Amino acid sequence: MIQYIVRRILQTIPVLIGVSILVFSMMHLVPGDPAQIMAGESAPQEQVDNLRERLGLNDPLPVQYFTYVSNVVQGDLGNSIRSGRDVGDEIGSRFWVTVELAFYSTILAVFIGIIAGVISATKRNSFADTGIMIVALFGLSMPNFWLGLMLIQWFAIGMDLPSWIPFLENTSWFKPSGWGSFSQIVLPVITLGTGSAAIIARMTRSSMLDVIGQDYIRTARAKGVKERIVIYRHALKNALIPVVTVVGLQFGGLLGGAVLTETVFAINGMGRLVIDSISARDFPVVQGTILVTALLFVFVNLLVDIAYKFLNKRIDLD
Amino acid sequence: MDKQKELLNVKNLKQYFPIKGGFFGRTVNHVKAVDDVSFTVYEGETLSIVGESGCGKSTTGRAILRLDEPTSGSVEFDGTDLLSLNKKEMNQMRKNLQIIFQDPYASINPRHTVRQILTEAMEIQNVWPKEQRNDKVIELLETVGLGAHQADRLPHEFSGGQRQRIGIARALSVNPKLIIADEAVSALDVSIQAQVLNLLKKLQREFKLTYLFISHDLGVVRHISDRIIVMYLGKIVEIGDKKSLFENPKHPYTKSLLSAIPSTDVDKKKERIILKGDVPSPIDPPKGCRFHTRCPFATELCRTEAPELRSTDENNLDHQAACHHMEKFEAESLQPMA
């Protein structure tokens, strides 16, 4: 197990190198002179030359790359063009906001997705199954910014309900923007988690159906095990093995999806930082955010692989 | 018996499958599936290879056809060394060597009709002029006991036994000299198995075929073979003609294998040698005689020195076994260890 983890960590090194090369080349793939862009359209030539010299843009590319990497390794992601602040500090607190958002959304998606998937599979072809699968299809096909706007419309701004409905004059229960309190968290988490919940529900259902047909489930029944225990002890653990991989990928997807959700709900996270920086052509910040997101993605997938390994002892064999 | 023509000559065949592992996926070890196997198949005979799972019998069949490239050794077919041929030459050569698998369904395209399957086989090897192929398809179907009206059906419309007949028809369609039957009747119900065995025998008479018949079922093997090879853990432990091998098995493994088969004779109480334990891993086979870990007669010699195939009977030099103690069994002076 330890050997596997160490090997798996070592395997992330080439991925990290690849990511750093990509992020580094971004600067050079943008049309035009980076120094000119950074300095601004109207900056005098002298200032541009100075900037170019200061950024080391006159050095050969490999040298620039190594300078970049060694800076990054020491935690120096450069300075923001807009604010002049250290990029690390810029990302700092916003990083945790985005991670929280993605994390809560994943928890919600896993929780709802697995329960819905299990119900669907065990009550196959029933009314509940059909209902869950239709809802899942909706969840999957709704663009999340639209869902976000609708949720704000219904539950934050609030609908005026007919007065004969007791206690519910209107439905403005949650806050439409910001991050921190419970009433601020609920809507963005639902917005971001719905699509993943749908994917996980569908995945759990098909995986569960596959497992329920296996010989060892028949063995468990022939042992006199209660149906509920057959499902949760014997079937679910096996059915979750493929689901775990999907959850890991979903988490990565949610990091990307956070860009839209944060914009809709005016949350000050990394997603919004990226959008703002792109529109301001603040390359060091864009680079830094992408790098951090990529690192996070690699790290989460590492955790998923370890969890997978833990669930599925059989891959010890290879 | 006169010396017949040697059709297939396998010499020192080895098939090692690498096991990847460690930090960088290096080859850390090998599964020694077939380890130095030599034998000859004579024209017109049926030679069977029997043994339990993991003994290397199917791997041997696949290595001969180069379905997996063998690690080393030589396979000579009708005077040509198959291992020295390039891909194109080998594909042409496959016209002469065909294989029938246990599950014919897995080896035929489920979206092709029987006619397409058979015609395609003929096209690939370019046998029979184009305009004759259709007639040939019908003829083949009738030869294997199917009807002309079934030519345009899809494989899933046939039962297991019929599909195996299709597999046989496909093998026959290119006029092969040698057919390797890899557990060809193992998946069939006994009543169907008997029909297919009779068919194989009939075809052998009609087309002068040579069979290399791979099976785990000793009853089937006894019925169809002229000579038999018994394999254990990648090695040949015994080889001989049918009568001699079944009636006078030399190797303790062959003996225990024969004794382990349940008999339908309810009166005969036979002595059964129950082997202890499982077949060891072919990754790290036992030193000395590979059977010594399960052999009730194993001695120190067996644990250290690998026995060679040899004969104990001057009048029957073709019946050979790889055991240090055959003479003692014949003299009945060796008792099983407790």
Place this chain on the structure above:
Amino acid sequence: MGKPNSYENILEIKNLQTSFFTKDLELKAVDGVSFTIPKQKTLGVVGESGSGKSITSLSILRLIEEPGKIVGGEILFKGENLLKKKESEMRNIRGNEISMIFQEPMTSLNPTLTIGEQIGESFRIHQGLSKKEALKKSVEMLELVGIPSPKKRVKQYPYELSGGMRQRVMIAIALACNPNLLIADEPTTALDVTIQAQILDLIKNLQEQLGMGVLLITHDLGVVAESCDVVAVMYCGQVVEYADVKTLFKEPKHPYTIGLMKSIPPHDQDIEGDLEVIKGAVPSPAEMPTGCRFAPRCPFATELCKTKMPELQTDENGNQIRCWMHTDEWDGVKDREVTVHG
């Protein structure tokens, strides 16, 4: 519980019918099967694929799943009809009084639970033992079924064991609660002969030790001859012949039984020429013949056989056969046929 041993047969199946339902068809997988297993004896059920032998065994434990259903008959276990039991009562019987082992040892064990957890589960469900006690008992069970170093094995997962070992584990699970009846559905079919010999030997020894009845389902007549006391031969969902093992193998009566025996090439003698075969193939369940189900393949079939289903006849020794040839009507039929053709 608590009832005196007022029954003679551990299991008695009467006219069992299990069908599978498609949109507009009822496929009768088991159609009027009756047989008995005397106390502490072994009944062999033989038949080819499609004979309904496995469905019969799953019906006994009421483990038939949708779209299948038991539609009629009685299953008397220790004199009580299992088909009248509540599901919760059935659960107390499964794995406790009646246990089952299956054909595929490779897939019949849960890959994510340890051997100890899987054996221990039986003790925990049926005897209410604690985790620790159950584990201790599991080690004892592994010892009983002859698995070396059982203390190490209980902590392992199925993938760490060979096929033969896994089948031993399945037997350990089945025998954990000292069942009165063990149903073994092709327990050795997936195993090599030398391992098969070990497993059959083990079942026989444990049967003697624990005094249980065994229902052994197999397609291998050799296995039946060596390990059963009575035999039921099934064809297309029906029992066609039921007899004690000696009678069946020495004087088989049903043309199907005879054909089956002749189809198998023996390993201990040479057959000159071709094997005798049963012509044709098992009919598909959707197109069952209306008369005797074996009639289309039977060399002796007459018009009567093709139109009317023969009943299961019982002789003075309790042996049964379902064939017109062994009824009084047969002579008349034959004479008539002869005159027709003559």
